[in-house]
Amino acid sequence: MKRKWIEVVNLSILAVILLLTVFLFWQVRDSRVMQIIVGLLLSLLYVTWGLIHHAMLGDLYPKVVVEYLLVGAIAMTLIFTVVWVN
């Protein structure tokens, strides 16, 4: 039951973080550099969220850490591709 609550609360927090960061991304739409910075922030916040979430659930293993780091890296590469190369 406690685990369920942690899931619900943490996913709600993640939703708020994602909404705010996407809004910020839209706000800086006229500056490529700022979009890259906000994109980096989005990725870092997600990785941090993932690590805290799994630490709270007690299943933060190295494999999980690597998984979140790679998802963050994929996101950064995609942001760089669209914002910079585009």
Add this chain to the structure above:
Amino acid sequence: MMLFYVLLLALFNFGFRYVHAQYPSVLGYATDIRVRELLDLTNKKRSAIGLSQLKLDEKLSLAAAKKAQDMFSHDYWSHTSPQGKSPWEFIIASGYEYTMAGENLAKNFSNSDGVVEAWMASPTHKDNIVKPGYRDIGFAIVNGVLNGEETTLVVQMFGATNKKDSIALNPEPLTVGLQTETLGDQVPINVFEAASPEASYSPMSTLSSVIQAPKINIPTVTRDIVFIFLGFLIAILTIDAFVVSKRNIIRVAGHNGAHIMFLFALCFALFLVKRGVLL
């Protein structure tokens, strides 16, 4: 597997840059912006609300061309140059004696319609386009490298004048409005300088259009590949989450639901990225 995706995407980035640098006619930025179209579209917007049509003025076009050249040679993206040169100085130097003037800038749009629609969507730029007092207009469309980035610059200058063919040596101080987001509405600028007529070169032939038609358009291909990749990733994670839940598999892994939320947010953010920028 994820590391493979990261490396693949990085390779894709470098590959794109390399091919673009080596073969710009194959892989490049498709652009088709013409002065005639910009003029027609601007006048259509004015006509739609009952305003008079603007006349293409050679002196204002010269001022726009000089401004574009100055932006490329001093590498800035602003209404005022790092040396403090305002748009009005270019207008005066072109020999156009204005009673009111304005400037709109745009960069990296792919077609004329996109430029005018973006200006109309921005209240401050729209104010310039639909200002009743303007009579003349000038354009310059120039390709170059700005801040290290391949750029197609569009300069639009508006003006109204009392004396068409004379240059005042001691003009009265004028108050003009530069309506931009950066400088704010109606920034008063006092102009005391006499115009110096250096209008000996016509920009009309060389700066009336920028047309590039590479075989592969970078923005289209990049977006297609990125969104297909994101869709593929989301699909894999959804199937994985479904299978794990159905078979009650216990494993050490990240939260698929969170990954999917994050990737959707990323899709949405990337969807908001546009190439064209106004000032």
